[in-house]
Amino acid sequence: xxxxxxxxxxxxxxxxxRIAARVAGxxxxxxxxxxxxxxxxxxxAMQLLTSTDMLLEDVHFRRGWHDPYRLGRKxxxxxxxxxxxxxxxPRWALLSLAVPAGLPLDFLDEFTSGFLAMAAEHGVAxxxxxxxxxxxxxxxxxxxxxxxxxxxILRRCxxxxxxxxxxxxxxGDAAMGLKMLESDSSxxxxxxxxxxxGDGYLISRLLDPTPRVSVGLALAESGLASSMIDISDxxxxxxxxxxELSAVGGSIRLNDLxxxxxxxxxxxxxxxxxYQLAFSGGEDYELCFTAPAENREKIVDCVKKCGVKATPVGxxxxxxxxxxxxxDGNPFSVPDKGFNHFx
Amino acid sequence: xxxxxxxxxxxxxxxxxRIAARVAGxxxxxxxxxxxxxxxxxxxAMQLLTSTDMLLEDVHFRRGWHDPYRLGRKxxxxxxxxxxxxxxxPRWALLSLAVPAGLPLDFLDEFTSGFLAMAAEHGVAxxxxxxxxxxxxxxxxxxxxxxxxxxxILRRCxxxxxxxxxxxxxxGDAAMGLKMLESDSSxxxxxxxxxxxGDGYLISRLLDPTPRVSVGLALAESGLASSMIDISDxxxxxxxxxxELSAVGGSIRLNDLxxxxxxxxxxxxxxxxxYQLAFSGGEDYELCFTAPAENREKIVDCVKKCGVKATPVGxxxxxxxxxxxxxDGNPFSVPDKGFNHFx
Numbered sequence: 001x002x003x004x005x006x007x008x009x010x011x012x013x014x015x016x017x018r019i020a021a022r023v024a025g026x027x028x029x030x031x032x033x034x035x036x037x038x039x040x041x042x043x044x045a046m047q048l049l050t051s052t053d054m055l056l057e058d059v060h061f062r063r064g065w066h067d068p069y070r071l072g073r074k075x076x077x078x079x080x081x082x083x084x085x086x087x088x089x090p091r092w093a094l095l096s097l098a099v100p101a102g103l104p105l106d107f108l109d110e111f112t113s114g115f116l117a118m119a120a121e122h123g124v125a126x127x128x129x130x131x132x133x134x135x136x137x138x139x140x141x142x143x144x145x146x147x148x149x150x151x152x153i154l155r156r157c158x159x160x161x162x163x164x165x166x167x168x169x170x171x172g173d174a175a176m177g178l179k180m181l182e183s184d185s186s187x188x189x190x191x192x193x194x195x196x197x198g199d200g201y202l203i204s205r206l207l208d209p210t211p212r213v214s215v216g217l218a219l220a221e222s223g224l225a226s227s228m229i230d231i232s233d234x235x236x237x238x239x240x241x242x243x244e245l246s247a248v249g250g251s252i253r254l255n256d257l258x259x260x261x262x263x264x265x266x267x268x269x270x271x272x273x274x275y276q277l278a279f280s281g282g283e284d285y286e287l288c289f290t291a292p293a294e295n296r297e298k299i300v301d302c303v304k305k306c307g308v309k310a311t312p313v314g315x316x317x318x319x320x321x322x323x324x325x326x327x328d329g330n331p332f333s334v335p336d337k338g339f340n341h342f343x
Numbered sequence: 344x345x346x347x348x349x350x351x352x353x354x355x356x357x358x359x360x361r362i363a364a365r366v367a368g369x370x371x372x373x374x375x376x377x378x379x380x381x382x383x384x385x386x387x388a389m390q391l392l393t394s395t396d397m398l399l400e401d402v403h404f405r406r407g408w409h410d411p412y413r414l415g416r417k418x419x420x421x422x423x424x425x426x427x428x429x430x431x432x433p434r435w436a437l438l439s440l441a442v443p444a445g446l447p448l449d450f451l452d453e454f455t456s457g458f459l460a461m462a463a464e465h466g467v468a469x470x471x472x473x474x475x476x477x478x479x480x481x482x483x484x485x486x487x488x489x490x491x492x493x494x495x496i497l498r499r500c501x502x503x504x505x506x507x508x509x510x511x512x513x514x515g516d517a518a519m520g521l522k523m524l525e526s527d528s529s530x531x532x533x534x535x536x537x538x539x540x541g542d543g544y545l546i547s548r549l550l551d552p553t554p555r556v557s558v559g560l561a562l563a564e565s566g567l568a569s570s571m572i573d574i575s576d577x578x579x580x581x582x583x584x585x586x587e588l589s590a591v592g593g594s595i596r597l598n599d600l601x602x603x604x605x606x607x608x609x610x611x612x613x614x615x616x617x618y619q620l621a622f623s624g625g626e627d628y629e630l631c632f633t634a635p636a637e638n639r640e641k642i643v644d645c646v647k648k649c650g651v652k653a654t655p656v657g658x659x660x661x662x663x664x665x666x667x668x669x670x671d672g673n674p675f676s677v678p679d680k681g682f683n684h685f686x
Contacts, residue, residue, distance in 0.1 A: 156379070
């Protein structure tokens with residue numbers, strides 16, 4: 001590989017070749033990077049699931065916070081999470097980059113390493129993309145394709161009155177991590193902290209989320225769940241989408257929201273317990289799903305096999321709208337119902 | 344539909360709903376816009392072709408030149424062209440938009456109209472996408488999926504020594520249109536000119552290109568061509584990709600390049616005949632393909648049925664590299680070998 005320092009020295013085709021050289025062949029990939037279009041062979045009887053996400057510098061990420069490796073991982077993780085939320089197997093990805101002229105080539109190489117590491121963890125092959133120059137910040141666009149048998153696909157629209165509302169993992173960690181970064185004028189210690197526990201864990205949940213692919217697949221194959229979505233805008237907003245598309249309503253119990261030890265520890269240092277981070281905080285990329293109450297034990301077993309915990313946190317009701325229920329059993333007023341890009 | 348003036352009044356979900364409301368169901372679309380991922384059903388035995396393009400304001404387009412309707416058309420056309428270049432049928436598209444906060448809602452509505460008109464012309468269904476705010480210009484990312492039987496797919500790598508090199512339509516029109524806009528300080532007359540002939544035609548070729556889907560499909564079904572690519576960076580650069588991937592070389596004859604009447608008329612007004620626009624001009628979105636010489640008559644017939652002309656313009660040779668041959672039969676030096684985003 002030739003020695004370059006900046007992407008502008010490399011050129012457009014050099015940039016594509018530099019990424020393509022690191023991509024191996026994979027199942028179902030007939031023609032990968034390098035032709036007008038990629039060619040893949042969907043497995044017989046499978047339906048195709050497709051989703052796309054665009055990430056802009058200083059809107060979705062800051063280069064000061066997101067090191068290139070974790071940014072590469074997260075760029076793909078958020079798209080994989082959409083496939084996980086349908087109970088499907090992610091297969092193929094496209095990556096488009098609009099790159100500021102002065103971006104160091106090391107940044108690109110680290111980004112690619114992170115992207116391909118996340119891809120390998122979930123059996124995803126990078127099959128194509130686009131590159132161009134950007135006159136402002138870095139723009140990342142990822143398209144992901146997955147597969148699943150038609151009868152196993154889990155949608156937002158299947159929730160029924162009386163179903164329980166579940167979430168995987170813990171909620172609010174990423175939002176707490178964001179709050180910490182925002183209030184720290186020199187966050188380098190936070191950013192380099194060990195991600196396995198404490199504050200480092202919360203930061204790592206924000207910068208390096210884990211898509212719940214195996215849980216999504218296990219639930220889809222078990223037939224235990226009636227609807228599913230991933231939590232990118234907070235459970236109230238995202239369960240709200242399930243409720244709307246299922247023509248139902250529901251309530252979420254504050255007391256039952258699963259919180260990590262790191263979240264609780266940090267919360268104790270705040271003047272008020274930050275319930276709204278767990279209710280309305282974005283970017284957890286956990287799964288929210290609904291299921292008939294009689295499936296409760298089977299669901300606990302099914303999810304445990306994937307090394308993840310699932311917690312029932314609410315009930316689907318016939319009354320439209322989603323209500324947060326406070327510690328006293330009364331409706332709890334939540335000021336912010338999740339992140340909206342245009343307000 | 345509620346009355347809004349600006350996209351910031353509408354909100355992110357309002358924007359998605361506003362686009363989704365205009366999209367009808369289509370063949371193979373099981374779940375369209377509105378879930379975590381779109382669900383489509385590939386036809387049995389078909390392979391999937393996927394391509395993605397990112398368009399940035401002031402890099403790929405200027406809002407002063409590209410009216411929103413034609414910008415919507417072109418955003419999809421350039422991706423459809425990639426599927427056409429594989430000889431495949433375009434089927435499904437994803438559209439992501441990063442929108443400056445002050446963008447008028449009329450702009451979005453017109454853009455959507457253009458995008459959906461281009462989609463309807465080629466049997467493409469819009470099945471999903473992403474929207475977010477942009478702190479600088481408009482960013483458009485389109486992913487397209489198509490289908491074709493494995494044995495019919497035309498790649499860049501099939502050219503053989505002795506094959507003829509063909510192009511559809513005429514070359515250099517878009518580059519001439521760009522040159523005209525760049526040298527005109529108040530191009531409003533050009534931009535509003537009738538697009539059927541003269542200068543308006545050249546502008547229209549730049550702002551509203553036609554992907555050659557029916558020709559690509561006809562060639563793929565006929566089995567007459569050995570390789571194919573679409574011309575986005577000029578025939579020398581794009582045939583160069585065929586040559587490289589086919590491990591061959593070739594020559595392109597200046598004298599035989601098909602030029603439109605509008606191009607010739609405009610060229611006469613210039614101090615020197617602008618051969619380089621036809622050789623190296625980008626964005627024509629015609630097809631370049633190779634075929635054994637004995638297929639010549641059948642190819643003319645096959646392409647004529649699609650209402651398009653195809654012209655043999657060169658020969659594939661065993662010597663590596665692509666040579667432009669001038670009017671005197673000698674190699675012709677071309678200063679610019681096509682558009683490179685990073686130089």
